[in-house]
Structure formats: structure tokens, C-alpha cells
Amino acid sequence: MEGAVEDIAAVRREILDLLRQQMEALDSPLGLSDARLTECYERQARVQELRDKLQAATDSTQVVGSSCESTADTASRQAPVAAPANTAANF
Numbered sequence: 001m002e003g004a005v006e007d008i009a010a011v012r013r014e015i016l017d018l019l020r021q022q023m024e025a026l027d028s029p030l031g032l033s034d035a036r037l038t039e040c041y042e043r044q045a046r047v048q049e050l051r052d053k054l055q056a057a058t059d060s061t062q063v064v065g066s067s068c069e070s071t072a073d074t075a076s077r078q079a080p081v082a083a084p085a086n087t088a089a090n091f
């Protein structure tokens with residue numbers, strides 16, 4: 001699960017880097033040439049791919065986390081419970 005968290009962090013870093021590049025291109029005093037505009041569209045498409053990947057990774061880590069919790073909950077419910085030794089019911 002630690003590897004999944006690292007993968008998610010790497011995807012987020014790449015998205016932030018691409019968005020920073022987008023902002024630099026849009027704020028450029030040179031304007032948007034056809035080539036720069038094409039680069040922007042390519043970065044935009046890559047950001048969308050990464051967002052989909054991030055969503056899938058986040059969903060899978062939540063499923064893994066909840067299934068681990070579910071297993072622990074099930075095990076605790078199935079554990080035998082000892083009756084108290086000295087109760088009024090025992091007399």
C-alpha cells in the first residue's frame with residue numbers, strides 16, 4: 001500500500017508540473033504561437049490522463065483500506081466472547 005501512496009504522490013507532482021508549464025505558457029509575453037498552443041493542448045490531454053489515473057489509484061487504495069478494515073471487523077466479531085465468571089445468572 002505504501003507503493004500506491006508513492007505512485008499517487010508522483011502523479012500529483014507531474015500534474016502540478018504540467019499545470020505550472022501551462023501557466024507559464026499562458027502568461028508568456030510572446031503570446032501563443034501555433035506550436036505553443038499545440039503544446040498546451042498536449043499538456044492538457046496529459047493532465048486529463050493523469051487525473052483519471054489518480055482517481056483510479058485513489059479508488060483502489062480506498063477499496064484496499066476498507067477491505068482490510070472489513071476483515072479486521074469481521075475477525076473481531078467472530079472472536080469468541082467469554083462469559084463473566086461470577087454473575088447473578090450463574091447462581
